[in-house]
Amino acid sequence: MQFTIEVGRFNPEGTYPENAVPGAPFPAPWDRSPARRYQTFMVDLPEHAVVLDALIAIREYQDQSLAVRCACRSAICGSCAMWINGHANLACKSRLSAFTQDGKTRVESPPSMPIIRDLVCDMKPFWDKHLAVKPWLQNKQPVPPPNEEYRVSNASMEELIQEVSCISCSACLMDCESFAVNPDFLGPQALAQAFRYAGDPRDAETKERLAEYSKPGGIWDCTHCYECVTQCPKGVAPLEQILKLRRMAVDAGFTNNAGTRHADAFAESVRDSGRLNELTLMPKSVGFFNIVEQIKTLPSAFNLIRAGKLPPLIHKAIPGINRIKTIFERVGGRFK
Amino acid sequence: MITDHDVIVLGAGLAGMRAALEAARAGADVAIVTKVHPIRSHSSAAQGGINAAIAETDSWESHAFDTVKGSDYLADQDAVEAMTQEAPRDIIEFEHMGVIFFRGPDGKLGTRAFGGASQARTYFVGDITGQALLVTLYDQILKAGVKVYEEWFATALHMEGGACRGLVALEMVTGELHLLRSKAVIVGAGGLGRLYEPSTNALICTGDGYALAYRVGAPLMDMEMVQYHPTTLAGSGFLMTEAARGEGAYLLNSLNERFMKRYAPNKMELAARDVTSRAEATEIAEGRGIDGNVLLDLRHLGPDVILKKLPQIHEMALDYLGIDMVKDPVPVRPGMHYQMGGIKTDVEGATPVPGLYAAGEVACVSVHGGNRLGANSLLDTIVFGRRSGKVAADYAKSTPASTGGEALLRSEQERLRELLSRPYTGETNAGLRLELATMMDELVGLYRVEAGLLEALDKIKGFRKRYETIAVGDKGRVFNQALTFSLELGYLLDCGETIIRSALIRTESRGAHTRSDFPERNDKEWLKHILLTRHGEAEPELSYLPVTITRWQPEVRSY
Numbered sequence: 001m002q003f004t005i006e007v008g009r010f011n012p013e014g015t016y017p018e019n020a021v022p023g024a025p026f027p028a029p030w031d032r033s034p035a036r037r038y039q040t041f042m043v044d045l046p047e048h049a050v051v052l053d054a055l056i057a058i059r060e061y062q063d064q065s066l067a068v069r070c071a072c073r074s075a076i077c078g079s080c081a082m083w084i085n086g087h088a089n090l091a092c093k094s095r096l097s098a099f100t101q102d103g104k105t106r107v108e109s110p111p112s113m114p115i116i117r118d119l120v121c122d123m124k125p126f127w128d129k130h131l132a133v134k135p136w137l138q139n140k141q142p143v144p145p146p147n148e149e150y151r152v153s154n155a156s157m158e159e160l161i162q163e164v165s166c167i168s169c170s171a172c173l174m175d176c177e178s179f180a181v182n183p184d185f186l187g188p189q190a191l192a193q194a195f196r197y198a199g200d201p202r203d204a205e206t207k208e209r210l211a212e213y214s215k216p217g218g219i220w221d222c223t224h225c226y227e228c229v230t231q232c233p234k235g236v237a238p239l240e241q242i243l244k245l246r247r248m249a250v251d252a253g254f255t256n257n258a259g260t261r262h263a264d265a266f267a268e269s270v271r272d273s274g275r276l277n278e279l280t281l282m283p284k285s286v287g288f289f290n291i292v293e294q295i296k297t298l299p300s301a302f303n304l305i306r307a308g309k310l311p312p313l314i315h316k317a318i319p320g321i322n323r324i325k326t327i328f329e330r331v332g333g334r335f336k
Numbered sequence: 337m338i339t340d341h342d343v344i345v346l347g348a349g350l351a352g353m354r355a356a357l358e359a360a361r362a363g364a365d366v367a368i369v370t371k372v373h374p375i376r377s378h379s380s381a382a383q384g385g386i387n388a389a390i391a392e393t394d395s396w397e398s399h400a401f402d403t404v405k406g407s408d409y410l411a412d413q414d415a416v417e418a419m420t421q422e423a424p425r426d427i428i429e430f431e432h433m434g435v436i437f438f439r440g441p442d443g444k445l446g447t448r449a450f451g452g453a454s455q456a457r458t459y460f461v462g463d464i465t466g467q468a469l470l471v472t473l474y475d476q477i478l479k480a481g482v483k484v485y486e487e488w489f490a491t492a493l494h495m496e497g498g499a500c501r502g503l504v505a506l507e508m509v510t511g512e513l514h515l516l517r518s519k520a521v522i523v524g525a526g527g528l529g530r531l532y533e534p535s536t537n538a539l540i541c542t543g544d545g546y547a548l549a550y551r552v553g554a555p556l557m558d559m560e561m562v563q564y565h566p567t568t569l570a571g572s573g574f575l576m577t578e579a580a581r582g583e584g585a586y587l588l589n590s591l592n593e594r595f596m597k598r599y600a601p602n603k604m605e606l607a608a609r610d611v612t613s614r615a616e617a618t619e620i621a622e623g624r625g626i627d628g629n630v631l632l633d634l635r636h637l638g639p640d641v642i643l644k645k646l647p648q649i650h651e652m653a654l655d656y657l658g659i660d661m662v663k664d665p666v667p668v669r670p671g672m673h674y675q676m677g678g679i680k681t682d683v684e685g686a687t688p689v690p691g692l693y694a695a696g697e698v699a700c701v702s703v704h705g706g707n708r709l710g711a712n713s714l715l716d717t718i719v720f721g722r723r724s725g726k727v728a729a730d731y732a733k734s735t736p737a738s739t740g741g742e743a744l745l746r747s748e749q750e751r752l753r754e755l756l757s758r759p760y761t762g763e764t765n766a767g768l769r770l771e772l773a774t775m776m777d778e779l780v781g782l783y784r785v786e787a788g789l790l791e792a793l794d795k796i797k798g799f800r801k802r803y804e805t806i807a808v809g810d811k812g813r814v815f816n817q818a819l820t821f822s823l824e825l826g827y828l829l830d831c832g833e834t835i836i837r838s839a840l841i842r843t844e845s846r847g848a849h850t851r852s853d854f855p856e857r858n859d860k861e862w863l864k865h866i867l868l869t870r871h872g873e874a875e876p877e878l879s880y881l882p883v884t885i886t887r888w889q890p891e892v893r894s895y
Contacts, residue, residue: 064809
């Protein structure tokens, strides 16, 4: 079967094949990436072939200068995450037939990451974030003697297999909306690994971890866009792990941060009036007495006024608010 | 650029990183050189588990005997004893590092059954055991602050006064060649699966370590012992873990018959791998296959066991064949999987070349002999990785730093310049690699015969001549994979030649080495290892070493 592949080429040395034409990456909020050129290849492969089959065929028989990382070919090693039709995917797990749009498949290095050459991006941001969450067990004392394991339930180990299944391919970070605007965000993979250790019954520093992960750039900087859940090829669902960390952090008392205040402001507003009071949301999130941060939000407020989007100054409760309060009481927890 | 360290480890899979961690603990300044990021290493593909006699009902002697029997009595029994005695401690250490091993109801480590073992002693994490160990070990390397030269491709080992003192490596991102000097080098660079087509191995398993060591005079031992795994996915050749059969899966032929009853009436599907692979090949050859495959049937295990304990292979069969193993059997066939032979080392991981150590698949201690048992390879990497790291660090303490090497760096620069300046002939390295690997599978695969091996030897000499003229299809400096692929093919050719030569020499059938013209095992003549040592361009020197037998005399092997 004939497939048409459009490959984003980049070479810092400036040499390109003649038929590679200048172009821009897929429309996206990312503009840090240097300009590439796009080259079109035709490959003849079986119907069930994956994108990586095409790239290997191109590299072996059409253009040996195409740079692409790959090793296992079976979604185990995590080498070949790249942008396929504008979203991060493993090339070895993406069927060409499923990724053909308008008669072609477009592959390129994700514009959200620095680029080295062609489909090879610089993974440094990814590994730096991984290291930043201290991804190793801080052993609970006493450590059992050398011939004895920690006694823990199988359920507590199975609870972590989802995070251990991570193959560090970076597909989640490549498409992370929060990382796109804030390079300091720890990102989905690192935070999933953070939960992997914070949630391990053999770890002694759960509290210290939660304090660290609650800081700016941590668990509260995720915007719930679900890109990481959608793109992860191994079902790690990083967002779900971030939500688990948030729950653990709040339960452990790490509430003095904009993220918790923001969530609290939401819950309180809904409890008290049945809907969101947008007027008080921002001051409550940054802190009522944090005048400096509040002043920083003024330009946004003026923009809202100009666009006629300013929320009503008098916030009224919805009819039947008592029933909402009953729900809160039934659910229990911090807002009853 | 020239940089100095005490110990350099080549390769960042389980053996390499375990060696590096141990050398760092012993106080050495350690650096890892690896052509891919450590997490990309092929150790992550080990699915089923890792063996140890931990349970009170088990004993290291039983584990050792199973290993020796599995090896068809070619394993060195002192090495097997060391490995099986230390196995429990090494696995528990990984548990303390954080590996989320499967537990029994009492909260202690739980096991599954595996091939060739007299009892269930395989410890595991789902069917991603290798990955779970690799990630945990990588995180320990981060914690210990070990320097990693990531995406640096080794082109030659640096020898000084007859001892190994570092290596020359290509920094792929810049295209710059570096001299990394050290007092000791540990090779843990993994296998050579790309020499065979198809193979379960990753594209990076190109025999770099074997060839680099061989080229500086380290002998390669037992190279004829190439394992074919009984269950590789039809088409792609991806690994379907032995744990599937460990959990109870059946092998069926076209008559819907559990044919293993004719070959291994006691162990059935859990016979040793060489036995099972040959049984499948026989079924297929005698017309009871299905399009060149047999069937792996897991349906009776139920969705719970499949999805919880074997999720990865379930996903792979679905992704690459569109088969849901909960509902349908999966076509599988024997496929090249593992090299039992390798750089000859003693039980501490030292090679006969001073300053040069080896561990993992690339090494031959020998604990696997003629046939490796499933779940013994992960064990091999962590036991002998640790051992080699310790002795290399100790050796480095009493060894002065290297001062030379500039000449090697210059000659390597020259060699690569020549490679890049070759005129295009119309032939490609990829084409030659495929020809080589198809030939190895055909003539030096599951069954071998003298005429075929002679033909293979003749062919590989021709391949080598052609290889010397093939141009590199990319002249750039940055991430030139055409250049590294060309070097990898050179490594594969060296490995292939030693396998063919050793297979020709061993005129018997033992373990994975089956000679159709010599179908019986011959203990009188062949209870010994074959070693090949390279002396420049001349024919390699052949020598033998007796098998070390401590307590188990060879017996008839049946399962």
